[in-house]
Amino acid sequence: MEFLRPATWQEALAAKAEHPAAVPIAGGTDVMVEINFDHRRPERLMDLGRIGELAQWETDGDTVRLGASVPYSRIMEQLRTELPGLALASHTVASPQIRNRGGVGGNLGTASPAGDAHPALLAGGAEVEAESVRGTRLIPIDDFYRGVKRNALQSDELIRAVRLKKATGPQAFSKVGTRNAMVIAVCAFGIALHPDTRSVRTGIGSAAPTPIRARAAEEFLAAALDEAGLWEDRGPVPPSVARQFAELVAGAANPIDDVRGRPADRRHALGVMARRTLGWTWEQYRGDGRDDRSRSCA
Numbered sequence: 001m002e003f004l005r006p007a008t009w010q011e012a013l014a015a016k017a018e019h020p021a022a023v024p025i026a027g028g029t030d031v032m033v034e035i036n037f038d039h040r041r042p043e044r045l046m047d048l049g050r051i052g053e054l055a056q057w058e059t060d061g062d063t064v065r066l067g068a069s070v071p072y073s074r075i076m077e078q079l080r081t082e083l084p085g086l087a088l089a090s091h092t093v094a095s096p097q098i099r100n101r102g103g104v105g106g107n108l109g110t111a112s113p114a115g116d117a118h119p120a121l122l123a124g125g126a127e128v129e130a131e132s133v134r135g136t137r138l139i140p141i142d143d144f145y146r147g148v149k150r151n152a153l154q155s156d157e158l159i160r161a162v163r164l165k166k167a168t169g170p171q172a173f174s175k176v177g178t179r180n181a182m183v184i185a186v187c188a189f190g191i192a193l194h195p196d197t198r199s200v201r202t203g204i205g206s207a208a209p210t211p212i213r214a215r216a217a218e219e220f221l222a223a224a225l226d227e228a229g230l231w232e233d234r235g236p237v238p239p240s241v242a243r244q245f246a247e248l249v250a251g252a253a254n255p256i257d258d259v260r261g262r263p264a265d266r267r268h269a270l271g272v273m274a275r276r277t278l279g280w281t282w283e284q285y286r287g288d289g290r291d292d293r294s295r296s297c298a
Contacts, residue, residue, distance in 0.1 A: 004046040009053060009131075012158060015046060017133045020155035022046045026054060026069040027101035027221075029094070030110045054105070057148045064167050068105025068159045075104075083164055085120040085171030085190050092116050092175045094182055105159045108144065111151040111210070118145075118211035119190030119203030120173055121162065129161040130154075138163065145210035150216070161181070169193035170284040171278040175205075178260065186261040189249065189273040193281050198222060198231050202274075207253035207266045217248035234286045242275050249274035 004022055006012040016022060022044040025031045034040040046056055054069035057079070064082050066075070072090035077100070077280060080087045086104070093099050093116050126141040132152055144152050153159070158243035171192040177183035188205035200222045202214045224241045225231055250271035255263045 001042065002044045004044055005050060006046065006048070007050050009051050009160070012046065012048060012051060013131060013133050016158055019044050019046075023110065024048055024158055025106075027098075027103055027106055028101035029098050030112070031156065040095045044048070048158075055103075058168070064164050064166060066104060066162045066164065068161055069103045071101060071103055072099040079290050082166045083124065084167050085118075085123055085173055085192055086117065086164070088171070088173040089116050089120040089175075089190065092173070092185075092188075097189065104162050104177075104181075105292035108151065108159055108162070109153075111145055111149050113145075113148065113208060114188075114206040115211070116175065116184050116185065116188065116205070119188050119205045120192075121164070122203030122211055123171060123190040123201045124164045124167070125192075125201055127163040128152075128159060129163060130157040131160045132156040132158070136155045136160070139141055142213070145212075148209045167192065169197045170281040172281045174273040174277050176273070184260065187253070187255065187269050187273075188222045189277060191274070191277045191281055193285055195231060195285070198226055200225075202249065204249070204253060205245075206260075207255040207270060209254065212252065212254075214249040214252035214274075217245050219274055220248055221245045221278070236286075237278065237282050242278055245278055246271040246275040278281060 004015050007016050023031060024041040024046045026048045034183040048069065054064045054067045057064060057066045057070050064079065076087050076091045090099065093102060104117045121141050128139040128141065128144050130137055130139055132154065139152050146152055173190045175188040176186045178186065185206040187207040190203040192201045194201065199219045202218055204212050204214060250267040253267050253270055255266040257263055
């Protein structure tokens with residue numbers, strides 16, 4: 001196995017153009033697991049750890065540009081206000097050691113439907129900044145996932161950053177696993193309220209071949225809130241609306257039957273998480289809830 005170690009981003013792009021099959025690693029928390037278990041044996045690895053700009057984030061007006069290698073621990077500590085959904089999801093990633101190494105770029109690169117960052121990225125309406133020697137393009141997160149562990153990157157492209165609008169309303173994340181820590185999600189759910197556009201976005205993880213949104217549920221809830229004037233008066237969400245929202249979220253899933261859970265169990269869990277996260281975010285929107293609304297259910 002050949003090991004490439006570019007010192008600059010330009011060197012990394014040139015190496016990827018010359019060796020399109022080279023597998024990039026930064027934190028290595030996803031790729032090295034596959035290599036250690038002999039599930040993957042690439043001819044070349046490209047270590048991006050020397051490229052400092054990938055571990056930086058910056059704001060530009062109402063947008064956060066998050067370098068692909070910014071570790072989850074820094075997202076938790078420094079971006080709780082700007083990106084609350086992603087910060088909450090970061091709390092559930094593995095162990096403190098892995099949170100200090102892993103970043104969102106790795107989740108996107110491997111594109112596993114069980115990646116913890118995906119529901120928050122979908123709910124937040126992220127864009128993936130992909131670059132090659134040919135130039136840069138922004139890929140909407142809705143177009144990024146192409147199949148089981150497949151993404152929209154071209155063979156010569158690398159993920160440089162992720163762009164997310166700063167939160168304009170409450171966001172929440174919930175995850176069900178076989179235990180409370182160091183666990184792959186049985187299923188996960190993220191929700192973001194966007195009062196500025198009177199819209200709702202969601203993200204579902206580990207319950208379909210790819211991370212997905214529950215679009216019918218989003219449209220139903222946004223319309224119900226609008227028709228009842230709740231965006232303005234911030235009254236309570238009727239229980240019937242919460243139930244219908246939960247049912248639509250569960251219905252959006254297309255889960256498999258594996259050692260971690262049955263399809264019926266995953267759909268039931270998603271419905272419960274959808275109802276609860278809606279309650280948490282709406283309480284916060286009304287001004288009655290706490291700022292931190294993360295939950296993990298064992």
